[in-house]
Amino acid sequence: MNKLSKVKEFDRARLERLTELALATAKSNGATAAEVGVNDSSGLSVTVRLGEIETLEYHSDQTLSVTVYKDYRKGSASTSDFSDESVRDTVQAACSIAEFTASDECAGLAEAGLMAKDIPELDLYHPWSISAEQATDIAEACENAAREHDKRINNSEGSTVTTYGGLSVYANTHGFLSGYAGTRHSINCLVIAGQGDSMQRDYWYSNARNPDDLENVTEIGRKAAQRTVRRLNARKIETCQVPVLFSPEMARGLLGHFVGAIRGKALYRKASFLLGAKGKAVFPEFITLTQKPHLKRALGSAPFDSDCVATREWDIVKEGVLQNYILDCYSARKLEMQTTGNAGGVYNLLVNAGDQDQQSLLKQMDRGLLVTEMMGHGVNTVTGDYSRGAVGFWVEGGEIQYPVEEITVAGNLKNMFAGIVAVGNDVDTRGNIRSGSMLVDNMTVAGN
Amino acid sequence: MTDNSLEIAEQTILTPAELTDSKLDTVLSELMGQSIDFGELYFQVSQYEYWVLEDGIVKEGGCNLGQGVGVRALSGEKTGFAYSDEIKLNALLTASRSAKAIARHGQQGRVQAWQRHNTPMLYSAVNPLKSLSDREKIRLLEAADAEARRQDSRVKQVFVNLAGAHRVVLVMATDGTFATDVRPLVCMNITVIVEENGRREQGGHGGGGRYAYEYFSDNGLVETYAQEAVRQALVNLEAVDAPAGTMPVVLGRGWPGVLLHEAVGHGLEGDFNRKGTSAFAGRIGEKVATEQCTVVDDGTLPDRRGSLSIDDEGTQTQNTVLIENGILKGYMQDKLNARLMGVNPTGNGRRESYAHLPMPRMTNTYMLPGEYSPEDIITSVEKGLYAVNFGGGQVDTTSGKFVFSASEAYLIENGKVTQPVKGATLIGNGPEVLTKVSMVGNDLELDSGVGTCGKEGQSIPVGVGQPTLKVDELTVGGTSA
Numbered sequence: 013m014n015k016l017s018k019v020k021e022f023d024r025a026r027l028e029r030l031t032e033l034a035l036a037t038a039k040s041n042g043a044t045a046a047e048v049g050v051n052d053s054s055g056l057s058v059t060v061r062l063g064e065i066e067t068l069e070y071h072s073d074q075t076l077s078v079t080v081y082k083d084y085r086k087g088s089a090s091t092s093d094f095s096d097e098s099v100r101d102t103v104q105a106a107c108s109i110a111e112f113t114a115s116d117e118c119a120g121l122a123e124a125g126l127m128a129k130d131i132p133e134l135d136l137y138h139p140w141s142i143s144a145e146q147a148t149d150i151a152e153a154c155e156n157a158a159r160e161h162d163k164r165i166n167n168s169e170g171s172t173v174t175t176y177g178g179l180s181v182y183a184n185t186h187g188f189l190s191g192y193a194g195t196r197h198s199i200n201c202l203v204i205a206g207q208g209d210s211m212q213r214d215y216w217y218s219n220a221r222n223p224d225d226l227e228n229v230t231e232i233g234r235k236a237a238q239r240t241v242r243r244l245n246a247r248k249i250e251t252c253q254v255p256v257l258f259s260p261e262m263a264r265g266l267l268g269h270f271v272g273a274i275r276g277k278a279l280y281r282k283a284s285f286l287l288g289a290k291g292k293a294v295f296p297e298f299i300t301l302t303q304k305p306h307l308k309r310a311l312g313s314a315p316f317d318s319d320c321v322a323t324r325e326w327d328i329v330k331e332g333v334l335q336n337y338i339l340d341c342y343s344a345r346k347l348e349m350q351t352t353g354n355a356g357g358v359y360n361l362l363v364n365a366g367d368q369d370q371q372s373l374l375k376q377m378d379r380g381l382l383v384t385e386m387m388g389h390g391v392n393t394v395t396g397d398y399s400r401g402a403v404g405f406w407v408e409g410g411e412i413q414y415p416v417e418e419i420t421v422a423g424n425l426k427n428m429f430a431g432i433v434a435v436g437n438d439v440d441t442r443g444n445i446r447s448g449s450m451l452v453d454n455m456t457v458a459g460n
Numbered sequence: 461m462t463d464n465s466l467e468i469a470e471q472t473i474l475t476p477a478e479l480t481d482s483k484l485d486t487v488l489s490e491l492m493g494q495s496i497d498f499g500e501l502y503f504q505v506s507q508y509e510y511w512v513l514e515d516g517i518v519k520e521g522g523c524n525l526g527q528g529v530g531v532r533a534l535s536g537e538k539t540g541f542a543y544s545d546e547i548k549l550n551a552l553l554t555a556s557r558s559a560k561a562i563a564r565h566g567q568q569g570r571v572q573a574w575q576r577h578n579t580p581m582l583y584s585a586v587n588p589l590k591s592l593s594d595r596e597k598i599r600l601l602e603a604a605d606a607e608a609r610r611q612d613s614r615v616k617q618v619f620v621n622l623a624g625a626h627r628v629v630l631v632m633a634t635d636g637t638f639a640t641d642v643r644p645l646v647c648m649n650i651t652v653i654v655e656e657n658g659r660r661e662q663g664g665h666g667g668g669g670r671y672a673y674e675y676f677s678d679n680g681l682v683e684t685y686a687q688e689a690v691r692q693a694l695v696n697l698e699a700v701d702a703p704a705g706t707m708p709v710v711l712g713r714g715w716p717g718v719l720l721h722e723a724v725g726h727g728l729e730g731d732f733n734r735k736g737t738s739a740f741a742g743r744i745g746e747k748v749a750t751e752q753c754t755v756v757d758d759g760t761l762p763d764r765r766g767s768l769s770i771d772d773e774g775t776q777t778q779n780t781v782l783i784e785n786g787i788l789k790g791y792m793q794d795k796l797n798a799r800l801m802g803v804n805p806t807g808n809g810r811r812e813s814y815a816h817l818p819m820p821r822m823t824n825t826y827m828l829p830g831e832y833s834p835e836d837i838i839t840s841v842e843k844g845l846y847a848v849n850f851g852g853g854q855v856d857t858t859s860g861k862f863v864f865s866a867s868e869a870y871l872i873e874n875g876k877v878t879q880p881v882k883g884a885t886l887i888g889n890g891p892e893v894l895t896k897v898s899m900v901g902n903d904l905e906l907d908s909g910v911g912t913c914g915k916e917g918q919s920i921p922v923g924v925g926q927p928t929l930k931v932d933e934l935t936v937g938g939t940s941a
Contacts, residue, residue, distance in 0.1 A: 061735075070542040070558045073815065088522035092545040098525070105523050112594040114517035144561060167736055204737055204858055209891065211739060213858040246859075251705040251941050281514070281617055282660065283653055387854045388863035390885035390937065394653060394662045399702070399885040399937040401854070401863035418861050420885050420937025422704065456939040458704035458887075 022052055022179035022193060030099055031183035034078050037100050038185070041107040043080040045121050045185045047320070050076045053178025058144060060151035061170030068144055071176065080106045084115040121319070122341035122351060124186040128316035128323075135308040136194040138222035140175040147173040150199065150229055157233025158203045162241050167204035169213065171233065174198045175223070188320045196311070197223045201236040206244050214239035214385075219442050221309045239384075242405075246415035249406055249459040255380035255433070256421055256455045257373055257407070260440035262383050263363075263450035267301070269425055270294075271358055271445070272393050274334065276343020285396030285426055286334070293332045295429050298366075301329040305359035312444030318356035326352070328361070361445045365437045370449045373436050375410035381457055382407055383421060396425040402457075416459075423455040463585045465769070466578050469630040469640035473503045477547045487549070488571045488634055491533055491556040495563045498534040498795070499556070499571075500633040502772065503547060504814040506625060509589050513601040513620040516609075521594075530814035531555040534796055535563040543815045572636040579776050582762050582769045583670035585642040588624035591672030597622060600648070600676055607686035608652050614697070615690055616660075617653040622646075624673060631774035635795075639774030644670050645765065645921060647910065650685045654693040663693030664867075667908030669765045685908075692849060692868050695880045702869065702884035702938025708841050709886065709934040710872065712848035713834070714905040717924035720755055721825050721913065722853040722862040723890040724748070728782050728790075729820040729915075730797035730808070732857050739860030739891050740788065748788045749894030752830045755783040757792055759807050759823030765909040766824035766923030770807070773818055777807035782825075783894070794820045812918040822913060826925030830900025834928040837899045839875040845936050846870045846877050847886065860890040885937040893931060901928035 027050045038046035055071040076099060077090040087109030091102040142150075155171035174197065181191030200217035216235035218227035258266060270286075278284035286294065295301075305323035307313050316322050319341045327335055339347070340355030374382065387401035399422035405412045436448035473479075484501070491499035509523040529552060530543040540562025544551035592600075601620045608618045627643045649666035665688035667681060676682050711719060724740070732738035740748070749755070759777025761767050768777050773795050781789045793801070794809030797820055810821035838846060846869065853864030865885045870877045906925035913922040 065538055065562070067539045067541065067817065068562050069540075069817070070555075071815070072542075072544065074545055086520055088520070089524065090522070091525045093525065093527065094545075102525060105525070109521040109523065109594070112518070112598055113521050114519055116515075116517060116519045119519065169735070169737060209739065209860075211737075211858045213737065213856070243859075248935075253941055281619070281653070282655075283617065283662065387856065387861070387887075388865050388885050389852045389854070390863070390865035390883065392662075392883055394660055395882075397882050399865070399883065399939070401861065401885055401887045401937070403856075403861075417859060418887055418889060418935060420704075420863075420887050420935065422702075422884065422937050422939045424939075456704045456937075456941050458706075458935050458937045458941075460706050460935075 024179060024181065024191065027052060027179060027181040027191065028189065030076060030094060031181055031189065033096060033099050034076065034103050035183060035185055037103040038078065038080045038107060041104055042082055043107055044083055045081040046078060047121060047184035048076065048078045049180060049182045051178055051180045053176060055174065055176030056144060056147060057172060057174040058147040058151055059170045059172040060148060060155055062168055063152060065148050066170055076102065078103050078106050080110050081120050082110040084117050084119045085110045085113045086119045087113060118342055118345035121184055121186060122321045126321045126351065127186055127188045128190065128320060131190050131315045132306050134306060134313045134315060136192060136221050136313060137177065138195050139177050140197050140223040142175060154199055154201050154229040154233045157230040158201050158237040161234045161237035164205040164241050164244065165203045165237050169202040171201040182320055184320055190316065192315060195221055197226060199226055199229060199232055201233050203236050203240050205240045210245065212240055212243040212246065214243055219311065221311065225309065243415045246417040248418045249416050249457065251458050251460065253454055253456050255377045256452050257377050257380065257382045258450045258452065259382065259384045260438055260448050262386055263447040264440060264443055264445045265386065266428065266450060267361060267363065267445045267447055269391055270429065271338060271361065274337045276337055276339040276347060278393060279337055280343055280346035283394050285394065289334050290337060292334060294334045295329055295332040296432055297332040299329060299332050299432065299435065300327055300364045302327050302362050303358055303360060304362055307360050310360050312360040314359050317353045319351065321351055321353040321355065323353045323359050358444065363435055363447045365439050365448045366435050368434060368436050370436050370438050373434055373449050373451050374407055376434060377407060377451055378410050379408050382412065398423050398425050398428065419457055419459045421455050421457055428452050465581055465585055465640045465642040466576055468585055468642050469628050472505050472628045473547060473630050479549065483549050484632060485571065487552045487556055488632065490553055491531065491560055492571050492634055493560055496533045496535050496560055498634055500532045500631065500773065501552065502530040502814050503630040504528060504627060506627040507589055508625045510621065510623040511597055511601055513605055516605055518598045518601050528814040531559045532817065533559040533562055537800060538562045539817060541817050571634045574632055574636045574638040576638045579639060579769050582760060582767050583644060586644050586672045587626040588644045588646045588672045589626055591674060597673060600673065600682055604650050604682045604686050607683045608650060608690055611687060611690040612654065612694060614654040614656050614694065615652050616655045619651045621649045631772065633774065637774040639770045641769050644672065646671055646673055646675060648676055648685060649910065650689045652689045652693050654697060656697050659697060661693050661696035663689045663691065663696060665689040665692065666910045669909040670763050670767060695868055699880040699882045701940040702881040703845065703936055704938045704941045706933050706935045708844035709931045709936065710837055710841060710844065710846045711929055711931065713901065713903045713928045714925060715907040716847060716850055717826055717907065717926035718850050718853050718864050720827055720926060721822060721924050722855040722864055723888060723893045724755060724782065725822050725825045726855050727857045727860065727890050728792055730791045730793040730801065731820050733791050734797045734801050738857045743788050744790065746788050747786050748891055749783050749786040750897050751786045752900040753783055753786050753894050753897055754828040756781050756828065757808065757822050757825045761824055764824050764906065764923050765911065765921045768823060771809045772811045773809035775805045775807045775809060777823060780806045792820045792822065794818055810920050812920055816918050819915070821915060821920055822922050824906065824923035824925065826906060827900065827927065829902050829904040829927045832899045832901050834901045834903055837901055837928055837930050838872060838877060840899065840930065841872045842874060844872045846872050855890060861887065862890050863887045881938065887935045887937060893934065896932045897929055898932050899930040903927045
């Protein structure tokens with residue numbers, strides 16, 4: 013196998029020149045304002061299954077996206093072809109679209125005064141100089157750890173090692189020009205136990221900006237194995253109303269639905285169950301949700317949002333009360349408010365953790381359901397109605413009794429948020445939203 | 461403009477890059493070094509556009525121009541893959557050297573002489589983006605908005621999306637494949653929010669297929685979609701809490717066929733079965749459904765969203781019987797998994813784009829009609845759920861557990877459809893659920909053309925369909941215990 017090192021030198025000057033070309037073409041085609049983003053990235057992904065390499069993929073992606081405004085009319089276009097001719101064609105296509113879209117007085121760049129000025133260094137770029145052979149060895153070690161951990165592990169979807177790095181440059185006709193490089197690496201493992209009708213699979217993964225921050229590969233494999241075998245002999249339970257403890261990974265999803273409901277777009281569209289909730293208690297008093305966009309090395313960190321407005325640290329929820337919506341410049345204008353620098357979403361949302369671990373939360377719950385995986389998309393952001401498939405464990409006397417499956421958990425998000433009894437200290441840091449386990453006082457579990 | 465996909469593909473892809481037969485032969489020979497069993501080049505040139513209406517005006521439009529080539533090398537069960545945004549000889553050679561790194565040593569493989577194959581086209585080679593002027597496209601969205609608002613004064617918000625794509629594909633491989641396709645695809649979606657006494661609900665509908673945009677205007681579909689979106693939203697204004705627990709469920713015809721896609725479709729994809737990770741692995745010939753159930757995956761239906769003249773490996777698509785009269789008959793295969801399982805490919809090798817690897821995927825998956833009238837099926841239920849519209853679904857192919865979420869459903873009480881209930885997720889076990897189908901209707905319908913299937917991060921357009929059918933026991937995830 014070739015010893016290919018995939019640390020690519022990104023040509024920042026080239027990307028900056030492309031943004032200049034795009035903005036100049038936009039102006040000469042009658043645009044009154046324009047913004048452009050250029051991304052160049054590459055990566056490597058290796059999967060080992062049952063001890064043999066299964067796939068080796070080299071990734072290399074580049075995109076130029078442009079949005080132009082002709083007064084209050086907007087048009088967008090993108091291309092993966094970075095030739096000057098193609099960039100000009102792409103910008104012209106966007107300008108042509110802006111001839112036909114309707115005038116919308118809220119459309120346009122964020123105000124010039126809001127452009128990010130001091131760009132913080134967030135330590136997001138840590139390339140992993142790893143050959144395909146080295147990546148293969150890591151994946152193999154990870155899968156081996158899973159397969160050797162328990163005799164009941166008898167099949168596998170494999171272990172994958174991925175490394176990805178890229179440079180993004182943004183510019184607009186306010187004179188903004190900035191960019192930053194970032195890397196992302198991950199190791200995952202998915203294994204299978206059981207036979208025929210009673211097979212189960214589960215997985216574990218680690219991801220990080222810096223390969224040194226990845227979890228130990230043996231530990232990743234072992235956790236995948238433990239999580240799989242503990243699901244064997246799962247059963248269905250009777251329909252009931254009980255408290256539900258969401259694992260940290262699932263609690264992150266609940267907060268994701270919250271973010272979806274306080275996004276400016278959902279609000280000005282009147283498509284949210286949290287319409288008019290600003291200044292009101294949405295969570296119990298012990299909950300504070302803070303956005304920290306400048307955490308060093310964090311997966312969700314960014315110096316500025318996709319409107320090129322500086323991101324900032326702020327409490328979205330303070331002592332249970334919703335402080336403000338999550339706004340970009342467009343939705344802010346629609347709602348006659350100010351942008352919060354959240355074009356593109358939230359940047360590292362952290363919930364203040366309690367001091368209980370998951371064991372202690374199980375004790376507090378006493379009798380109920382621990383949910384470790386959910387299925388389907390049964391969430392209605394307009395009404396807050398929530399109904400999803402679930403996998404987890406039945407808990408009695410504060411102890412896990414047996415695995416359960418083929419059940420649903422249902423409620424309304426408004427009640428679920430208000431009904432959070434505790435948040436654990438077992439915080440999952442692998443995503444843009446970080447939470448510990450979350451105990452909700454009462455939900456309907458449908459089973460037999 | 462020619463209507464011949466072979467001519468279009470050569471003119472669009474090979475001619476501008478000056479890729480002659482001898483240069484292509486050089487690339488494939490380079491790729492076949494070492495112990496490579498199979499090498500493949502997948503060229504794609506595509507255009508995509510979208511238009512968005514909100515607040516009664518078309519405020520956004522965008523387009524994407526994309527092209528590239530994916531290079532794949534197979535060696536036993538191993539796959540090497542690289543791709544390039546540039547369709548040029550040098551880029552092809554570089555990608556080929558990366559892809560073939562999958563094999564460590566061995567003998568030089570052989571490139572078979574390729575034959576240009578003119579597969580019959582299942583749809584017109586039209587470019588939808590050019591079928592209407594931008595002005596006319598905008599009128600389609602505005603017409604949808606006006607029709608939705610005309611329906612009822614409780615309609616407060618209307619969102620319309622119109623999208624069109626044109627993709628030219630050329631696949632060449634060392635097994636002699638040289639196949640081309642020109643794929644149009646259009647889609648329109650309408651979502652409305654209605655409000656009454658402070659309560660807000662939504663409804664949505666849409667459709668599309670491998671057509672030009674005129675498909676919507678020529679068939680009065682803009683109005684149909686708008687009316688249907690409003691009707692659903694108004695029904696939801698009356699909905700009460702859905703029941704929780706296991707009960708008989710009658711599924712409506714058409715889009716509720718998402719049941720088949722999740723419960724059996726994914727589990728019958730060749731990759732999961734070759735690896736033994738599917739709950740259906742090793743069960744060919746076994747009874748997995750009642751005798752009334754025959755389920756097929758058919759990529760050959762003209763103009764359908766899920767149809768393809770050739771799959772993304774150049775194999776002509778076919779009508780594959782998955783379950784016949786309750787007996788499991790076969791799996792859906794791509795070239796890799798077919799070879800490893802010693803069967804023929806079924807034209808199910810699909811990929812999102814040149815930058816993704818192909819794998820076994822569904823096309824249009826549906827159940828053939830049975831003998832019962834839909835009325836008789838509903839009358840047979842004393843107490844249960846009648847679910848007629850759905851959002852998405854998901855399946856764990858290993859445990860077989862699947863979900864799909866109803867967005868329009870009603871109670872059945874004493875053989876009659878009564879109260880509408882709120883959306884709820886239904887959950888079941890794939891290998892088991894069709895053994896509980898006790899009545900299959902005579903009213904087969906395919907969906908309107910909005911389905912998108914996700915697998916391992918790759919999204920592709922698919923279709924589903926079914927007649928009205930009754931499942932004797934399915935778990936309904938409402939809140940009313």
